[in-house]
Amino acid sequence: TEDLQCHLENLMDLFHSGHTLKICAPMVRYSKLAFRTLVRKYSCDLCYTPMIVAADFVKSVKARDSEFTTNEGDRPLIVQFAANESQVLADAACLVCPFADGIDLNCGCPQRWAMAEGYGACLINKPELIQDMVRQVRNQVENPNFSVSIKIRIHDDLIKTVDLCRKAEAAGVSWITVHGRYLEERHQPVHYDAIKIIKENISVPVVANGDVRNLKEAENVHQVTGADGKYLNMTFQWTVVASFLYAEVAILLILCIPFISPLRWEKIFKFQLWNTIGAYWNKAFLTVIVILIVLFLDAVREVKKYSATQVVDKDSKLYPNAYDHIHMKLFRSQRNLYISGFSLFLWLVLRRVIILITQLATEMGSTVALKTQVENTNEAVRKYIEENNKMKQVLNRSNRSEKEKTEGTNLENSVQEIRNLKKEFTDTAEALFRSRDELAAIKKQSGGLITEYDRLTKEHEKLQNHIEKTHEKKDQ
Template sequence: MICDTTNTPVCLLRDPVDLFHSGHIVKICAPMVRYSKLAFRTLVRKYNCDLCYTPMIVAADFVRSVKARDSEFTTNQGDRPLIVQFAAKEAQVLSDAACIVCPFADGIDLNCGCPQRWAMAEGYGACLINKPELVRDMVRQVRNQVENPRFSVSIKIRIHDDLKRTVDLCRKAEATGVSWITVHGRSVEERHQPVHYDAIKIIKQNISIPIVANGDIKSLKDAENVHHMTGADGVMVARGLLANPAMFAGFDETPLKCIQDWVDIALEHGTPFTCFHHHLMYMMERITSKQEKKVFNVLSSTPAVLDYLSDHYGVWQKIFMIPLWNKIAIYWNKAFLTIIVLLIVLFLDAIREVKKYSAVHATEKVASVHQNAFDHIQMKLFRSQRNLYISGFSLFLWLVLRRTVTLITQLAKEMGIQVALELQVANTNEAAKKYLQENEILQQALNEKGKYKREQALEASNKKLRQEVQYLTEELKRASNALSKATNEVIAVKKQSEGLKREYDRLMKEHERLQDLLDEDEEEDKKDQ
C-alpha cells in the first residue's frame, strides 16, 4: 500500500454520506479493474467527479500480502473522498482489510455485483446477492471493528429476476447499517441488455438510505435523465468516463485539454505504458477517424504516442479544432451551393440583359430617336455588360476557390495519412527491432536454460552416482564386517577343531593304553588257567 505525497490539491475530508445530502446528484467514478487507479481518479476529479472508487481488490490477498497492498492500492492527499472496493466472502477478512485502509480512505464497498465466472466460482461478487445473511455479517463486523464512525460501508449489487428478493436484500442491508447501495440495473445473466431503470426506481421507493444508479450512462444528459427516471441520489459511471473523462463537466466528447491533462498526470504518476495507451485509445475513439485509430492503436512506446499527439494535435490542429470551425464546416457545402446558384442566376440574368439592350441599341441606332433616350439605352447596355463580366468572373473565381480548397483539404488529408503511415512504419520497425531483441534474449535464455538443464541433469546423475557409491561403500563395509566375523568364526572353529583333534588324539592314546592293559590282563588270565 502506497500513500503518494505528490503536490496534489487537497480535498477537505468529510463524511462521504454528506455528499448525498448536498442537494445535487452525486457523480461517481465506478470501480474498474486496471483503469480506475490513482492517475485516472486524479483526472476525473478535475472534471466535476464527486466520488471515486478504487478497482476491486480481493480482501484475502490484500490482508495476507504486503506486495498485493503495494500494487493494488495507491493514493495521495488529494485523492479524497475515496472508496476502496473489496471482494470478500469472510467477515473477519473484510473487517481486517477495512482497518488497514481506514487511515487512507473514506469508506469501503463490498462487491456483490461482479458477474465474472472466476469471482462467482471463488464465492465473490454477484453470488453474494443470494446470501443476505453473509452480507449482513460482513457489514456488521466492519462496523464493529472500525472505530471511525464517519467511515462509510456500502455495497454494490445487481438485481434478481424476482425483484422482491432484491428489495428484501436492500432492506436487510439497510437494517445492518449500510451507508448507501449502488444498484446495477441488470441481473447476473444479463450483459448488454437494456438497463432496468424501473427496478432501480422501485428499490429507491422502498429504501430510505441513498441509492446510486449504475448502467449505460454515457453523458451528463444521460445521468440527469436516469436521476429523473429513478429518483436515485447518485449515478455511477464506468465506460462512459473511460470514453470521456470530462463528461461530468458537460462535454459530449473528450476535449483536447482533457487529453493533455491525462498525458501530464500519467507521466507525473509514472503510469505504465499499456494503461496510459489504453486510456488514450478510449478517449480518442470518438474524435479520430478509422485510419487514425489503426495508426494510433499500434503505437508501442510513450515517446511514439507523444510524437503522434504533437503531430496531430499541435498548435494549428488546436486552432482548427475550435468548435466554431466545426460549425462552419457543417454549413460549408450548403453555403457554397447557395452562392453558386446565386452567381449562376446573376450570370444568366446579365446575359439576358445584354441581349435585351443589344437588340434595343441596334434598333434605336437605325431609327431616329432623341439623343437622351439613346444615351439612356447605351448606359443600360453598359451596365448589363458590366454585370455580365462581374458575375461571370465571380462565378469563375468561386469555382476556382472551391477547387483550391478541395485540393488543399485533400492534400492535408494525404499529408496526414502520409505522416501517420510513416509513423506506423517507424513504430513497426521499432516493434520489429524490439521483437528481434526479445527473440535473441529468449534464444539466449533458452540456451542458458538448456545448459542449465544439462548441468542440472549432470548434477542429478552425479548425485545418483554418489548415492550409489555411498551405498556400495556401505555394502562393502557390511560385507567386510561379515567376512571378518566369518573369519573369526572360522578361526574359532579351527581352534576348536584343533582342540578336539588333540583331545581325540589323547583319547585315542588313552584308548590304546587301556586296550594294551586289557590285553595283558587277558593273557595273564589265560596263563593262570
C-alpha cells in the first residue's frame, strides 16, 4: 500500500477508485507525522497535516521546521493552511509542493482567534477571495497534478453555500470538503442532507466531514450523502430522452424551412435509404410511443410522490435544508415530466407533419399535371378557331364560277373537317367538364368553349343552307 501511495501520479485518481475514500481529517496537535504513519497502517487513503498559518510558514524557517515534517512513506499528503491573502497562500503552496501532493485552504475553523485574524470559517462569506486564492495557487504551482482543495462549513441559506462551491469550482478547485454544520454549531447533529444537496450541484468531488468515528459510520455517511468523488449527472435514460427531444426539434425546424418545397421533400423521401427505413417505420413509431408513455407515467409518479412529501417539525429541526432537498427532487421530476411529455408530443407532431408534406406534394403534382393538360387543350382550341376562320375566308371569297365542282368538293371536305372538328371539340368539352371539380378556372373556360361551339354550330347550319341553295341552283 505504501509503495502504491508513494508512486501515485495523480491524487485525483483516488476519487475514482470505485470505493469509499477514507481520509484522516486535520486535527490540531494530532495530525503530525507519527500519527499519520500510524493511521496509514490501517488503510487510511489520504492524510492531512494540522492547520498551519500560511503567513508564519512563509516568513519563518523555524516555523516551517516546527510545523511541517514528513518522510518518503508519508504520501499521499495534503498540507492544510490558514490564509487570507492569495499571494501568501500561493507562496506557501510553492514551498510544500516538492514534499506533498496538495494543499487545503481551511474555510471551516470556527475558533475565535482564527475568525479574528480573518482565517477559517469567516472566509465562507468571502467567496470571491476564496476563488482568487485557489486561482493564484493554480497559476503559480508548476506541478499540474498538485491539488488545491478547500474545507468549508455551510450557511443558514444553503444557496449561498452552493454558490460558494460553484465559484471555487470555476477557479479550479480539486475537491471540496464540507463540514455539515453551521458556523455557530459545535456538537449538534451534522446536516448530511445539506452535503448531499451540495454534492448534487457541483461536478468536483465532495468529501463529507463531521461525526465520522468508525468505518461503519463512514459507509453510512457515504450512502446518505453520495460523497464519493463522482458527480451525479442526469440518469442515462433521461439523457437519451433529452437528446431525442433536441433531435425532434431540429428535424421539425428543418422540415419547416420555407425554400424547400414539398415536391423536393417527396423526392428526398423516395431515396432508397428511406424506403428501407420505411419498412420498419410503423413498428419503430409504436415502440418509441410506448417507451415515451412509460417514461412519462414514471415522471408523473415521481412528481406526485415529491409533491405529496411534507417535512414534519422534527425533521425540520434536525435537517433544516430537507425542504430544499425535497424541492430539488420535485424540480428534477418535473423536468423529466416536461422532457418526456414534449418528446411524446413532438413525436406525434413529427409524424403528422411528414404525412401532410407527402399529401401536399401529391396534390401539387396533380395540380401541375392538370395545369399542363389545360394549357394543351387551350392550344388545340386556338388552332381549331384559326383553321375555322381560314375556312370562312375561303368560303367568302368563293364565287359562282366554273370551279363550282371543285368548290363543291372543297365544301364537302370542309364539312367533313367540321364534323371532325365537332367530334374533337366534343371530346375536348367532355375533358373540360371532367376537370371542372378540380380547377374552377377550367369550368369558366369550358363555358366559353360551349358558347363557341354553339356559334360554330350555327355557322355550320348556315353553311349547310348555303350549300343546299347552291345545289338547288345548280340543279336548275
